[in-house]
Amino acid sequence: MWRRSASFILDERRSSNSPPMADTTRGGPFQNPDAISAYYQTRAAHHGVITSDWLAQAQAAVGGVSGEEQTVSPAAESGADKTFNVIEEFNGWRKQPDLAEAVAAIRALAAVIRASEATTMMELEIELKKASDTLKSWDKTSISLTAGCDLFIRYVTRTSALEYEDFNSAKSRLLERAEKFGEISCKARKIIAMLSQDFIFDGCTILVHGLSRVVLEILKTAAQNNKLFRVLCTEGRPDGTGVLLANELSKLDIPVKLLLDSAVAYSMDEVDMVFVGADGVVESGGVINMMGTYQIALVAHSMNKPVYVAAESYKFARLYPLDQKDMAPALRPIEFGIKIAAKVEVERSARDYTPPQYLTLLFTDLGVLSPSVVSDELIQLYL
Amino acid sequence: MWRRSASFVLDKHQNNKPISLTPSIDSPPPHSMADENSNPNPISAYYQTRAAHHGIVTSDWLEQAQAAVRRYPERDYSVSPGRPFSVIEEFNNWRQQPDLAEAVAAIRALAAVIRASEATTMMELEIELKKASDTLKSWDTTSISLTAGCDLFMRYVTRTSALEFEDFNSAKSRVLSRAEKFGEISCKARKIIAVLSQDFIFDGCTILVHGFSRVVFEILKMAAQNKKLFRVLCTEGRPDKTGVLLANELAKLDVPVKLLIDSAVAYSMDEVDMVFVGADGVVESGGVINMMGTYQIALVAHSMNKPVYVAAESYKFARLYPLDQKDLEPALRPIDFDVPVPPKVEVERSARDYTPPQYLTLLFTDLGVLTPSVVSDELIQLYL
Numbered sequence: 001m002w003r004r005s006a007s008f009i010l011d012e013r014r015s016s017n018s019p020p021m022a023d024t025t026r027g028g029p030f031q032n033p034d035a036i037s038a039y040y041q042t043r044a045a046h047h048g049v050i051t052s053d054w055l056a057q058a059q060a061a062v063g064g065v066s067g068e069e070q071t072v073s074p075a076a077e078s079g080a081d082k083t084f085n086v087i088e089e090f091n092g093w094r095k096q097p098d099l100a101e102a103v104a105a106i107r108a109l110a111a112v113i114r115a116s117e118a119t120t121m122m123e124l125e126i127e128l129k130k131a132s133d134t135l136k137s138w139d140k141t142s143i144s145l146t147a148g149c150d151l152f153i154r155y156v157t158r159t160s161a162l163e164y165e166d167f168n169s170a171k172s173r174l175l176e177r178a179e180k181f182g183e184i185s186c187k188a189r190k191i192i193a194m195l196s197q198d199f200i201f202d203g204c205t206i207l208v209h210g211l212s213r214v215v216l217e218i219l220k221t222a223a224q225n226n227k228l229f230r231v232l233c234t235e236g237r238p239d240g241t242g243v244l245l246a247n248e249l250s251k252l253d254i255p256v257k258l259l260l261d262s263a264v265a266y267s268m269d270e271v272d273m274v275f276v277g278a279d280g281v282v283e284s285g286g287v288i289n290m291m292g293t294y295q296i297a298l299v300a301h302s303m304n305k306p307v308y309v310a311a312e313s314y315k316f317a318r319l320y321p322l323d324q325k326d327m328a329p330a331l332r333p334i335e336f337g338i339k340i341a342a343k344v345e346v347e348r349s350a351r352d353y354t355p356p357q358y359l360t361l362l363f364t365d366l367g368v369l370s371p372s373v374v375s376d377e378l379i380q381l382y383l
Numbered sequence: 384m385w386r387r388s389a390s391f392v393l394d395k396h397q398n399n400k401p402i403s404l405t406p407s408i409d410s411p412p413p414h415s416m417a418d419e420n421s422n423p424n425p426i427s428a429y430y431q432t433r434a435a436h437h438g439i440v441t442s443d444w445l446e447q448a449q450a451a452v453r454r455y456p457e458r459d460y461s462v463s464p465g466r467p468f469s470v471i472e473e474f475n476n477w478r479q480q481p482d483l484a485e486a487v488a489a490i491r492a493l494a495a496v497i498r499a500s501e502a503t504t505m506m507e508l509e510i511e512l513k514k515a516s517d518t519l520k521s522w523d524t525t526s527i528s529l530t531a532g533c534d535l536f537m538r539y540v541t542r543t544s545a546l547e548f549e550d551f552n553s554a555k556s557r558v559l560s561r562a563e564k565f566g567e568i569s570c571k572a573r574k575i576i577a578v579l580s581q582d583f584i585f586d587g588c589t590i591l592v593h594g595f596s597r598v599v600f601e602i603l604k605m606a607a608q609n610k611k612l613f614r615v616l617c618t619e620g621r622p623d624k625t626g627v628l629l630a631n632e633l634a635k636l637d638v639p640v641k642l643l644i645d646s647a648v649a650y651s652m653d654e655v656d657m658v659f660v661g662a663d664g665v666v667e668s669g670g671v672i673n674m675m676g677t678y679q680i681a682l683v684a685h686s687m688n689k690p691v692y693v694a695a696e697s698y699k700f701a702r703l704y705p706l707d708q709k710d711l712e713p714a715l716r717p718i719d720f721d722v723p724v725p726p727k728v729e730v731e732r733s734a735r736d737y738t739p740p741q742y743l744t745l746l747f748t749d750l751g752v753l754t755p756s757v758v759s760d761e762l763i764q765l766y767l
Contacts, residue, residue: 237644237646240720242720246725246728255729258720260718260731262645292649323653338627340630
């Protein structure tokens, strides 16, 4: 929005003086140094694509955390140990490629409960809230992380209204719920896969963008049900998601074709439907997903092809972006094959926002929804 | 079009047979020359030349170049041995210059044919020219500007032969002067286009560019020299990396540049004021054939009401009318993903797509600034 006037020249000078940084209230060790979205770096790490920045950051994290934790003191002393554990726990869970990030967050919070020395519900809630804030501030760009934390906290506050004489049984109930959430999330993918089977017919051609584990589950289930279909994968620069997905699909004997990101409009004629995952589903019914989703949805919409989004319910977030730049910036490094001149900027955003008018249906574990229904569901979830 | 039915499973089996080049739209090349001149694997030589200009030498290109060098001495021509050899040789000499368009190189080579011709009648000269032109066209059947350039040249030059000259030599010299004039016009075309498009670039505008068109680069260079303040967004241009190269060139001119990956075009389209692309060929409908991705960008720009401007010289106007994307000659080129691709996975290797005229706003040509609908009128005049 700010680039529309000729003052971009001034803006450029201003922005080169002060590097854009999200608020730094939380302090040193828990802030990502380069505003490189940790969420996308995790995905990249899952895919085995290790960038040099990630490596540097990982080394810094290993070296830095134990040292910095003593110099910077967050609010409470005992809290310092807990917050250290939360992030570490979260990182531990996050590394597993099959685990969704929200589930990792909830497991980390469950670990906080387990390790907590609180004796009243109120104290436990406060500790959890602190831990949740720490997690959220550690990576502001991950929507499912924020949403997962919020949902869990809301569940905790809801149950604590019930009266338990025994504090310990309340605590164990919370732990149980946290475990169950992990199961629910795994089941969510299966539910979504089942719901979407009716939409895949024999002889259809599906266009896929990005490497969503939910979409992969959908295609796997369809292949197991012996459906005959063909998949076109976009290359997915710079993460190379297309080749990875093509590898997975060819193991399942599904005919795959790789396209350049530029070749989507060229091939859109032979496509019957588009399947994408989501990083987050916003209040308008739109989705935030890997960069390029908006473009593909636009092209598909102009050629009357349906765009289906597969998202678990914990990705529903209380966000309402008004345009592309209206989200927390999630940047990640992009490598071109050759050297770039020093003055050249690079658009490094990892994701874009697809407005609801370009989406046809959302497959969630709450059912198959149209984009307009999303806000109703959100009200129910967050009530 | 053929993929719409479930028979793609059968089609797949059929497609596993090797792809053969279909002959060009004009008369098929003489058989004695077809095998030597056609490229061994259907990798578009036009795009390989562009890649070579940009310094990206692929291994396939290298192999092909070596094969071509080895192949030349074995040629056997029905006409006197020196001449057709020199057409291709002349053409290749001209083609090495990165600043020269391929069609212009062909035009210059054909002019050289006239100069070196030993014909004594007009008819003989025309036949020689036609043979040379066919040779050039068959060298790369996927290049539209080459075919169009040769055709236009032939038509332009042979228009004079209807006039009566007692002296063949003066007729020949007249033909030669026309040929040279045509060559000059083609060379100057870029400057004319750059001058025409200056009015459309205003201070503070943001221009989106796709591909590395030398015409578009000329336009931007001239605008920078005229001290206009503007900003350029370059798409990355996989797999040729045209965006990075263009960004480097523009950075030398002190033009603020931003690189986008191909997926980020819709994301950034909000801040764009206009889109500039070149063209490999302009077709009869007024649409253009250009590097893969142009159609997508034009579609996105059109949906957000941003103007799409095409810069094309007039010799790129071709007698083609594609009905959909696949209705063109396949022009394939190798694509390098950084990781190995499993064997059963196909890859869409086409180097270009067709942008229908409804997504284009204006065409900047050396004949003037045209709307897409005017193109067919111009074509009639050119080819009459």
